[in-house]
Amino acid sequence: MIHLQLILFRLGYVALLLLCVTHLRCARAENKTVVQKYAEFDVTYNDTVTSDNQTIYAFNHTVSRNKTEGVRVTVDVLSEGAESSPILFVVRQKQAVLSFQVPLILRGLYQRKYPYAHVGRTLCQPPTRTLSETQYFFVDVSTLSNLGTHYQLRISRVDSFTLHTDKKFSFTASPSQPQYFKYVFPDGVDTAIVKVNSEMTFPCSVMSIQDIQCPVYDLDNNVAFIGMYQTMTKTAAITVQRKDFPSNSFYVVVVVKTEDEACGGPLRFYPLRPDELIDAGNRSKTLDVVVSPAISSDVYVMGMLFCLGIFLSFYLLTFLVACVENKRSVDRFTVIYSKYIISYTPGVTPVSPYEYGSFGECVCLLFSLFPPVSERSLESVTGRSRQESLSSIEEDDYDTLADIDSDKNIVRTKKYLCVSDLARKDKRVLSKKYQIYFWNIATIGVFYALPVIQLVITYQTVVNVTGNQDICYYNFLCAHPLGNLSAFNNILSNLGYVMLGLLFLLIVLQRDIIHSRALDRNDLNALECGIPKHFGLFYAMGTALMMEGLLSACYHVCPNYTNFQFDTSFMYMIAGLCVLKLYQKRHPDINASAYTAYACLAAVIFFSVLGVVFGKGNMVFWIIFSVLHILATMLLSTQLYYMGRWRLDSGILRRIVYVIYTDCIRQCSGPMYIDRMVLLVMGNIVNWSLAAYGLLKTPNDFASYLLAIAICNLLLYFAFYIIMKLRSGERIQCMAMVCILFTAVVWGFALFFFFQGLSTWQKTPAESREHNRDCIVLSFFDDHDIWHFLSSIAMFGSFLVLLTMDDDLDDVQRDKIFVF
Template sequence: MVLRSCWKSRHKSRSGAADCLLRPGWTVLLWLCVTLVACASGVVGETKNVVQKDAEFDVTYNDTVTSENQTIYAFNHTVSRNKTEGVRVSVDVSSQGSESPILFVVRQKQAVLSFQVPLILRGLYQRKYPYNHLGRTLCQPPTRAASETQYFFVDVSTLSSQGTNYQLRVSRVESFTLQTDKKFSFTASPSQPQYFKYDFPDGVDTVIVKVSSDTNFPCSVMSIQDIQCPVYDLDNNVAFIGMYQTMTKKGAITVQRKDFPSYSFYVVVVVKTEDEACGGPLPYYPLRPDELTDAGNRSKVLDVVVSPAINSEVYVMGMLFCLGIFLSFYLLTLLVACLENKRMGKRRELFQNPADMSPAETGNPATTDNCSTLSSEAITDSATSTDNNYGYMERTLDSVGRSRQESLSSVEEDDYDTLDDIDSDKNIVRTKKFLCVSDLARKDKRILSKKYQIYFWNIATIAVFYALPVIQLVITYQTVVNVTGNQDICYYNFLCAHPLGALSAFNNILSNLGYVMLGLLFLLIVLKRDIVHNRALVRNDVNALECGIPKHFGLFYAMGTALMMEGLLSACYHVCPNYTNFQFDTSFMYMIAGLCMLKLYQKRHPDINASAYTAYACLAAVIFFSVLGVVFGKGNMVFWIVFSVIHILATLLLSTQLYYMGRWRLDSGVLRRIVYVIYTDCIRQCSGPMYIDRMVLLVMGNIVNWSLAAYGLIKTPNDFASYLLAIAICNLLLYFAFYIIMKLRSGERIQCLALVCILFTAVVWGFALYFFFQGLSTWQKTPAESREHNRDCILLSFFDDHDIWHFLSSIAMFGSFLVWTCS
């Protein structure tokens, strides 16, 4: 055999073999002798001295290895089916050289584990970190027998010709199997990862694995892996299988029994070589990519505890509680509607018997609550706003009772009358003894109704085209999380994230049900009012025709639709909340704030309110800046300067639009007109403002907005979306306060129902904001830093602080909408 192998090794070419066969016999014999000597010398040179030793547990073996000797340590231990013991191999090498490392190979019954010392782990930018002290836990293959003896071998070899000293110790791991609700402490490092086994007890289908530490760094990774060999427990392979997440102080993963056929799993904890993944600083940048960096001391003490998660009864209770809260609003609304119908029935009976009525009950426009006298400024606003370029329809007093059943097809918004006596009709209206808000609405009601219906149809179209790709995207996100097991993709509150089916945090999705249900209830309320008002117009009811604020319900329908869409998109966002889909949760918040301000403005200025196209274009610009702020605003002073300038300019333009009621033009002569106004009103005669109340509002609004712009420029907050939303909410609250004050100044009174709604909504908003600022997670930081804010459930063991924010904010928004309808 040796001759044959040597013949093949020396004659690899077909022509060489043929020449050998043609040579004389003595030549062939001499050649065979030379070849035999060469092969014999090669075999002897490659022979190693292999030594096998019977080894024992908990004994430290000090030995030396070279390229000429190889040592095999033979171990045996008894494995029981009902008891799992961990086996850990610890190696320490004194040599610092890495050119010829020592190779350790552990051969087991169903697995082979190999590693070299020094162990080289790579970090960012291909940094190399050597580790001379290693500790690895051996995986334990399951056994079918009640008890059996298993053997495993540790082979030690190297290619270095110089002797290298090493220490080898194999020991049993105490408490290798984790117990339910019992904390276990351990120490881990990049070269000494740890993992433990957990078996699902009978009757437990879901558990939460919590790993915690007192220190932020070094950065760690916790992983949940099935019981199989090999176990991936190094920084460069821990993400290969199972579920995993980075952590600093806190980490939690919900594990379901159905995902593991053996009803058991490994909890693996690995310390990373660098802290960049957890938001920590990086070491110095290496001069060369292959430069070895000192690994340093990166040991970390951690605690692990496995607790049972909630059962199906808690899921049912959570869903019933959520439905019960919001269905109670439907019942309460039905009760109020019944009481209101009963009261209106008695009122109609009184109208049928006018002899029994007091003067205050006659329905005179001067005395009814629905028709209020107006301040001189309101009259002036109407007078100065009827000649602008919006094209107002002339409307005489006789045309007030015109039936709503006329065709709308012939009425267009841009129709206008150019008669010279248009002002005479205005004077006729103003000579009425009791002037109502409806008398100052000069445009035809049918035109305005069509104009405001566009708000609803536009937002419905936006909702459809916005929601469909959002739903598709979040389904993809959830699928990626489930397939890859990378739980750093989504920013959940992992200590209170209850899965259901493919969803990882069903409770955060369920809590958004309030927005949808209360938004639908608000639409039903508006629809009922719309139907009642139309019936009153058909029967020529004087109160519906002449008194009160002109009824246009298009903006109300848009507000209800926006509230429902906020719930849907917030639920989509919470399927996988992260940096790339934040706008799903905030887009319709901006729309709700904008629509509410437009509705308040429309209550006193129905003829000159912005069109739907202009309003939605402005809201689209706000959302566009929101995206830019999140992507480019973090620490970018140039962006903040540009945004602050745009914010201030927009505030000035809007102030001018509101003060002059739209009767100004932005063209090349605007600067000349500004200088002229300043000269005539401030320098020449120093006259006060024509509209004092409006000027006070605009001055306060500019102070607030300029202050917010200065705050953003100085602080440059990381959460730009919340900062932009705060600007919208502050302006809405400011304008609402001005609206209430002007109602009182004009002699109107706030009805009892509206006052109750205002107080109730203010209290609910206060509690809602408290829970909002708890901040259980934040995508402005790394996933590991976000998990530091995670907290346990506080309501029914199912809902967390953010879920309560969803409950309260949906109720508060619904109450705010009711205030808008009542005020």
């Protein structure tokens, strides 16, 4: 009971105090002097305000519906120590109220405070329905300072408040003096691009596009509340569509930030106390703005037709080449047919439904995939049958070699190997083994692409909803939106990967069917000559190229460092599959299985993710990666040198010491396999050098560094293969040579456009925009789009090189084809 009485007494005491304070305030307000002045534009008013008086400035001006003028309020505080008792300015106008204190306190990182004694604000323009209207607004000036604060007030008109199409306008802004201007879409313009430029890198700024409404968010702490915005150093650009603005007009707002860390500038210092006021210094910035019409719908159509036309021409060219090759096959077939077949049917003359060499015959031969017939195969039709039946033979069930396991070691460790030594397993078992590459990569592609598509749609939605265009690293000077996509041209240019990947699959399918029919006829060339033809890896390469196009398009929906792995994952796949295909050509029996290969590629992608997350400046990560890189190179070198005939077990160190003692110390004998040793030594030099470079430089773009390692190894092995092919007395046919030369030239141009660097997520978004450039083709495609075009063509050409480079061996016995 006593506690309850004590609580009630304390509550009554507090209520009495509040009543007294309210009474004192009301009494003081009654004694406060309010002075109202009728003021004029372009007149500077010098006055002093204290807690005992309040000044109201009354203005009026005529607003015309056909002419838009801005009204700007400029305030200076002249008294010292005004931070402790700032002046409050309240601007009351039709449909809007703007209030701010002077000195204006703006906060930066870690809540650091920057006072500004000079403040300039532009008043928003309420719409008028009449042709001409007189509007009134009032500026209330008040403070709680007892000593009085001296200030200057000036209201002026902004004659150049409205921006005109393709007309540059220059102005100056600072954190306490933001600027914004109005733009009205002219007739016939549905899309415009707003460009803001400055010769000054710093101070950091923000450019915002906002709808016509009050209030206008034009301070560093609220400019990101509505509309679209970008940070900028020297340049910024935003594409604006009429459909997003019901009033057919918008504001271009430019705000200078209080600090530069958002644009990559250094942090100057930390405050000693959280409430410490820091001198902001001179942060004025001169900028210019220009609004230009964006491309019309006709340019979109031309861009899409241009893209389709380029890649459909490859289909047409492939069709014409197929016609020429089939015509040659028909010539051979006609001679052989008349020599062998007619003799079995006397008195019967075969009649072709098409005229010899006609277009219809080409179509028939191409789409029926009619195989070329050799004289040797026809002679063996009746004398040779398939030795094995097509059954569900699995390689893991038993060894398909005719000899015992010890003989396998003897064969594979000979000093000079031929393809026949490493092509002894059942061809149907190997075919099924390599088909797993295709089915696995198709499965991987589906399960990889679905969450990626969902994620990038979420990214694009976030960009559209928040208006934060710092999320995605576009080339904003050549980013053409379509629907909800911000840069449709960067997505469209990836169509080449998909179309050319599909074309490569069709070419491989044709060769596969022709080869299968040759095997069904027991063609001796197909059975005993040439490089063994297994097409599973080729199917996987074509699928990977198509997936690369899809995932690259997903990456370009919103390019940034967190999803760059989408663009590179299947590049690792392509590089790895090409190396495996090169190795498989001469080593079909001992090539890696699909499960082992994809497991290794998964490890590479895993390290790619770790490098993106932890690799930037983390020396521990780079040491671990470099050590693993070198160890993996050494293990792979051992595997390749001994053709897999070695074991990684507890006795490996003892055997290494024994080999060093017998071959290097006891007798100085050279390596048994000279060619392989040269390749592996060069490969180790290259890989160790790349590991040392990564350890010393620690590049920020780890994904590209990892891709460079894969490409360097692929190029090294390809060069070794070509050199050894020529050294072995083999030749490169005309078609393969044309593909090699064409692909090399296209790769050169592609890399030129790739290194133009229109944007980079290794820097801040504002710094990245400094590299932005205008479109260069049809006002629709930029340098990176040209890279997409050329690199897809170059990859397609590279695949054709791998497909055709050993066609000269189709008539050579496998026991006369060397392994290297």
